[in-house]
Amino acid sequence: MCGYIFLLVVLGFGSATGKTGIRKLEKLNVDPRSVTVTGFSSGGAQAMQFHLAHSSRILGAGIFSGVPYLYGFGRKREDFFVNDIERFNTTEAIHATETYSIVGAIDPVEYLKNSKVYVYHGNRDSTEAVLPLKTFTNILDPPCCVTSTFWRPTDNYGGPCGRLNLANYMVNNCKYNGVYEMYNHLYGGNLTQPLMGSVGTVPIKGEFYYFDQSEFYVWGTPHSMDKVGFVYVPSECAKKSCRLSFVFHGCLQNRQYFGDKFPRTTGYLEVAELNNIIQVYPQTARSTGTPRNPSGCWDWMGFTGEEYREL
Numbered sequence: 512m513c514g515y516i517f518l519l520v521v522l523g524f525g526s527a528t529g530k531t532g533i534r535k536l537e538k539l540n541v542d543p544r545s546v547t548v549t550g551f552s553s554g555g556a557q558a559m560q561f562h563l564a565h566s567s568r569i570l571g572a573g574i575f576s577g578v579p580y581l582y583g584f585g586r587k588r589e590d591f592f593v594n595d596i597e598r599f600n601t602t603e604a605i606h607a608t609e610t611y612s613i614v615g616a617i618d619p620v621e622y623l624k625n626s627k628v629y630v631y632h633g634n635r636d637s638t639e640a641v642l643p644l645k646t647f648t649n650i651l652d653p654p655c656c657v658t659s660t661f662w663r664p665t666d667n668y669g670g671p672c673g674r675l676n677l678a679n680y681m682v683n684n685c686k687y688n689g690v691y692e693m694y695n696h697l698y699g700g701n702l703t704q705p706l707m708g709s710v711g712t713v714p715i716k717g718e719f720y721y722f723d724q725s726e727f728y729v730w731g732t733p734h735s736m737d738k739v740g741f742v743y744v745p746s747e748c749a750k751k752s753c754r755l756s757f758v759f760h761g762c763l764q765n766r767q768y769f770g771d772k773f774p775r776t777t778g779y780l781e782v783a784e785l786n787n788i789i790q791v792y793p794q795t796a797r798s799t800g801t802p803r804n805p806s807g808c809w810d811w812m813g814f815t816g817e818e819y820r821e822l
Contacts (some may be wrong), residue, residue: 552761571627
């Protein structure tokens, strides 16, 4: 869903434009060795797909409540929301990944050897399949003290940690800063952490703007992509090279549903400002036509075609 073209532009193949209204995605001052991807729910699946497809350019991936690579393609929808390891063949998925690598559909899997991955799944998550993801990624259990559901964990905003709560933009206050912990792992363990439980203590002094996604449509077709996405450039990044992260929202979390509440309520902007991480927030669009995507999800099932796995 247009991911590789986004990557080329922000790494230096775009051109600066005017400063008002919806802008073209500009050339940004980015350290090309610092690119990460992160996402929640279908965005977590998208982050994993992006990581595997372009691992030669990606430092690591942060996945919240996601599913393994190739988990959704060709499967019955009732299989998507169960923790039944028998319904996902890990060996076949790994073999398919290696095959795509050999034929050049994705980057060589050898690049994954030095990649970093952060995986978060609430231990009360009844929405996404936890066991297949744990098996595919060979991860450890989540922190013992985080008794959370499917939603995104923060330490300063959201509904009660153990409950599903749409009223707070799918964010739960679990006294756990998932965004900071994720980035701190991916970037080596020395990041600055926002004060726990404090809303508004980190001034968002950088530039948050909307960019035109339509220029990235393949053959002029949106493929369930919105016309507009978001970018955040921390205040220090106007004068020096910074890290870069692509942030993928979940189903029912895009601009059409929540405006820009996803980046503004999940803790991403605060961690970005403190640690000089430029963030690009691509946006999907819900669709009831073809492809059918009524919840504005990222494609982890193949509804836009088999190329979804190659981005």
